[in-house]
Amino acid sequence: MTAKNAFYAQSGGVTAVINASACGVIETARQHPDRIANVYAGRNGIIGALTEDLIDTSKESAEAIAALRHTPSGGFGSCRYKLKSLEQNRREYERLIEVFKAHDIGYFFYNGGGDSADTCHKVSQLSETLGFPIQAIHVPKTVDNDLPITDNCPGFGSVAKYIAVSTLEASFDVRSMAKTSTKIFVLEVMGRHAGWIAAAGGLVADHDIPVVVLFPEVEFDQDKFLAAVKAKVEKYDFCSVVVSEGCHWPDGRFLAEQGTRDAFGHAQLGGAAPVVANMIKDALGYKFHWAVADYLQRAARHLASKTDVEQAYAMGKAAVEFALAGDNAIMPTIVRTANDPYRWEVGKAPLSEVANVEKMMPMEFISEDGLGITDACREYLYPLIQGEDYPPYDKGMPRYVTLRNEPVAKKSGRDFEV
Amino acid sequence: MTAKNAFYAQSGGVTAVINASACGVIETARQHPDRIANVYAGRNGIIGALTEDLIDTSKESAEAIAALRHTPSGGFGSCRYKLKSLEQNRREYERLIEVFKAHDIGYFFYNGGGDSADTCHKVSQLSETLGFPIQAIHVPKTVDNDLPITDNCPGFGSVAKYIAVSTLEASFDVRSMAKTSTKIFVLEVMGRHAGWIAAAGGLVADHDIPVVVLFPEVEFDQDKFLAAVKAKVEKYDFCSVVVSEGCHWPDGRFLAEQGTRDAFGHAQLGGAAPVVANMIKDALGYKFHWAVADYLQRAARHLASKTDVEQAYAMGKAAVEFALAGDNAIMPTIVRTANDPYRWEVGKAPLSEVANVEKMMPMEFISEDGLGITDACREYLYPLIQGEDYPPYDKGMPRYVTLRNEPVAKKSGRDFEV
Numbered sequence: 138m139t140a141k142n143a144f145y146a147q148s149g150g151v152t153a154v155i156n157a158s159a160c161g162v163i164e165t166a167r168q169h170p171d172r173i174a175n176v177y178a179g180r181n182g183i184i185g186a187l188t189e190d191l192i193d194t195s196k197e198s199a200e201a202i203a204a205l206r207h208t209p210s211g212g213f214g215s216c217r218y219k220l221k222s223l224e225q226n227r228r229e230y231e232r233l234i235e236v237f238k239a240h241d242i243g244y245f246f247y248n249g250g251g252d253s254a255d256t257c258h259k260v261s262q263l264s265e266t267l268g269f270p271i272q273a274i275h276v277p278k279t280v281d282n283d284l285p286i287t288d289n290c291p292g293f294g295s296v297a298k299y300i301a302v303s304t305l306e307a308s309f310d311v312r313s314m315a316k317t318s319t320k321i322f323v324l325e326v327m328g329r330h331a332g333w334i335a336a337a338g339g340l341v342a343d344h345d346i347p348v349v350v351l352f353p354e355v356e357f358d359q360d361k362f363l364a365a366v367k368a369k370v371e372k373y374d375f376c377s378v379v380v381s382e383g384c385h386w387p388d389g390r391f392l393a394e395q396g397t398r399d400a401f402g403h404a405q406l407g408g409a410a411p412v413v414a415n416m417i418k419d420a421l422g423y424k425f426h427w428a429v430a431d432y433l434q435r436a437a438r439h440l441a442s443k444t445d446v447e448q449a450y451a452m453g454k455a456a457v458e459f460a461l462a463g464d465n466a467i468m469p470t471i472v473r474t475a476n477d478p479y480r481w482e483v484g485k486a487p488l489s490e491v492a493n494v495e496k497m498m499p500m501e502f503i504s505e506d507g508l509g510i511t512d513a514c515r516e517y518l519y520p521l522i523q524g525e526d527y528p529p530y531d532k533g534m535p536r537y538v539t540l541r542n543e544p545v546a547k548k549s550g551r552d553f554e555v
Numbered sequence: 556m557t558a559k560n561a562f563y564a565q566s567g568g569v570t571a572v573i574n575a576s577a578c579g580v581i582e583t584a585r586q587h588p589d590r591i592a593n594v595y596a597g598r599n600g601i602i603g604a605l606t607e608d609l610i611d612t613s614k615e616s617a618e619a620i621a622a623l624r625h626t627p628s629g630g631f632g633s634c635r636y637k638l639k640s641l642e643q644n645r646r647e648y649e650r651l652i653e654v655f656k657a658h659d660i661g662y663f664f665y666n667g668g669g670d671s672a673d674t675c676h677k678v679s680q681l682s683e684t685l686g687f688p689i690q691a692i693h694v695p696k697t698v699d700n701d702l703p704i705t706d707n708c709p710g711f712g713s714v715a716k717y718i719a720v721s722t723l724e725a726s727f728d729v730r731s732m733a734k735t736s737t738k739i740f741v742l743e744v745m746g747r748h749a750g751w752i753a754a755a756g757g758l759v760a761d762h763d764i765p766v767v768v769l770f771p772e773v774e775f776d777q778d779k780f781l782a783a784v785k786a787k788v789e790k791y792d793f794c795s796v797v798v799s800e801g802c803h804w805p806d807g808r809f810l811a812e813q814g815t816r817d818a819f820g821h822a823q824l825g826g827a828a829p830v831v832a833n834m835i836k837d838a839l840g841y842k843f844h845w846a847v848a849d850y851l852q853r854a855a856r857h858l859a860s861k862t863d864v865e866q867a868y869a870m871g872k873a874a875v876e877f878a879l880a881g882d883n884a885i886m887p888t889i890v891r892t893a894n895d896p897y898r899w900e901v902g903k904a905p906l907s908e909v910a911n912v913e914k915m916m917p918m919e920f921i922s923e924d925g926l927g928i929t930d931a932c933r934e935y936l937y938p939l940i941q942g943e944d945y946p947p948y949d950k951g952m953p954r955y956v957t958l959r960n961e962p963v964a965k966k967s968g969r970d971f972e973v
Contacts, residue, residue, distance in 0.1 A: 210724075306850075310850045313633045430851070523950065533716055533941045534758070535720060537724075
């Protein structure tokens with residue numbers, strides 16, 4: 138069997154641990170030089186394949202590749218670009234084959250979420266549809282934790298840990314100040330459609346912190362919400378609120394859209410957090426502070442979950458091993474086998490069952506009043522935030538790696554516009 | 556010499572390390588039972604003294620007190636309450652003496668910023684003005700880093716580290732996404748009057764990150780700012796912006812006040828970050844993300860600077876030692892004796908020179924264009940963010956302590972309204 142090259146690319150929003158998956162792919166591939174000659178990475182995701190902008194990862198030292206494991210973001214660049222169907226854009230698929238042929242690519246590893254699983258699935262069919270032999274394996278990644286079949290997604294555990302810890306720390310702060318100053322702290326977190334990340338903020342209730350969680354899965358009920366906040370302030374003298382960016386009114390409008398206008402009349406300057414904070418102030422008069430974590434939450438490698446880092450690496454490693462074992466059109470998955478102590482193993486799922494399927498948070502994870510999490514949710518979340526995995530530091534700053542990212546010489550003989 | 560009791564209280568906005576100072580005070584006092592019988596903490600700061608709501612710290616185990624060193628926030632509660640002058644409110648000073656006499660208080664340790672130094676200074680004069688013998692020592696604390704004489708303030712180094720690391724991580728993220736998505740990341744940080752915290756964000760330039768810093772010390776110049784952002788995006792394809800909450804227009808209006816109105820017509824829903832982000836979008840068309848760190852930055856004990864923790868503890872310890880040596884009306888200070896390797900020692904400053912004096916950032920720390928930091932600033936900042944000092948974790952969450960905070964029996968014989 139002759140060695141082929143592998144293509145690897147990162148897709149969609151990046152995370153604190155997607156590079157750990159890249160590390161798993163590349164380190165594992167390097168252990169099989171007889172089967173995988175080289176790993177070419179797409180610069181900025183699939184766009185790198187279409188434009189033949191490939192990165193020669195063999196130019197990176199073993200140390201640099203190892204450092205990917207503790208470096209957040211997408212080391213090769215990512216993109217938001219979804220391939221249309223073969224019927225709608227045959228040109229793109231033919232171009233992929235052209236580039237893959239030119240560079241002798243036999244393996245396609247695509248690291249992303251639901252949209253990327255769809256792209257990966259389409260590529261996996263090239264063999265059948267366009268007669269080009271390739272094995273396509275999807276490497277799961279998404280802070281939103283919304284991929285089906287796998288128990289959880291690499292990237293989520295670290296965001297969950299960051300949100301849980303940050304909510305705890307800020308809640309301790311507001312508790313200190315409540316007597317004469319701030320009584321309300323509102324934290325806005327990611328999650329347009331699913332409340333997994335917001336749920337992590339709910340864990341602080343286990344530390345005797347009064348907290349209200351606003352999920353995208355639950356229609357916002359202003360009266361009920363304000364009553365819950367009031368009750369908690371009356372009991373504890375303060376209250377924390379974790380609001381998902383996707384929290385919305387019964388008519389579907391996001392809270393963040395609630396008529397906010399800047400001086401030029403543009404909508405949506407603020408986020409959901411200031412809207413909620415001002416709502417509390419107007420109705421109940423409590424002094425507030427609010428924060429919007431945004432990219433800080435998904436980039437916070439300094440506080441990554443050790444479980445998450447290990448799983449991200451394992452998914453990259455398993456993708457290569459599955460490919461070498463002959464698999465195509467699959468995604469490695471995380472299979473939970475025990476909760477306490479937590480145990481998991483690597484499984485696999487067919488991409489036909491993964492692509493374009495969004496896993497919502499089960500309703501039994503949301504408390505009956507819709508404003509908190511249940512014990513079942515706690516049991517699910519705790520293992521995923523377990524353990525710390527600190528990056529090395531120099532001069533007080535994390536030693537994150539920026540790769541050389543040297544281009545592979547073009548061979549396809551033509552340019553391509555995306 | 557008979558033993559007296561000590562009073563300790565936390566004042567103003569809390570920090571990631573103010574409890575480390577409390578730990579330094581209490582552990583050091585416990586080593587001198589012949590001189591300091593007990594440390595009574597004010598519940599919610601000086602209000603605890605006025606209302607005779609004292610906490611008996613002797614009821615806390617050695618382990619609990621030790622855990623204060625790694626616990627953010629104010630373990631005894633803080634307050635925003637400034638004593639008026641003796642002429643304006645003699646009643647409050649007489650009440651303090653009444654409570655201190657009732658509880659045999661001979662030492663007053665007040666842990667706070669500029670306003671608190673003023674309160675502490677007034678208390679230190681009680682001996683002279685009202686004939687009550689007491690030694691008052693101020694323990695420096697402020698994330699704003701604006702106390703005079705001391706080279707830096709405990710609390711600042713940890714915020715600086717958090718902002719520098721968070722800006723770096725989010726910048727790596729936006730760099731990954733810039734090809735097809737977000738090109739601008741804006742982070743809003745604390746600092747109404749002084750740009751020390753914003754300056755820490757400027758450190759990412761040393762990691763090849765294009766960054767623009769907006770200081771409260773520099774009047775906002777929209778054209779110049781937008782030109783700087785444009786130049787960086789044209790060169791790097793992305794740009795990070797760190798904006799101080801105190802950033803303002805030439806006429807003094809804060810950026811955050813720029814006409815933002817909610818549906819009810821209330822001003823200032825958003826912060827400076829969304830204003831700046833939208834300004835860039837409107838003028839240059841770049842897609843953006845923005846974050847407001849708010850309490851997360853000052854509560855982030857999980858990423859505290861080791862230097863900061865050690866200095867916070869040392870200030871508490873020195874306060875007690877100075878008191879035992881007979882000092883009154885002083886504040887321990889941090890004296891920098893060398894930059895590389897960094898060395899510092901404990902000094903002291905008279906409160907008459909500390910109270911109500913605000914130390915601004917030197918103009919030679921701000922680059923000539925007003926949008927970045929200088930090498931002198933880097934040299935100043937790096938030692939302060941040096942080293943990590945992680946809290947212990949249980950089940951993925953930091954093991955922060957919540958004290959028992961048992962009250963001391965009242966003895967003054969009357970109530971007092973604040």
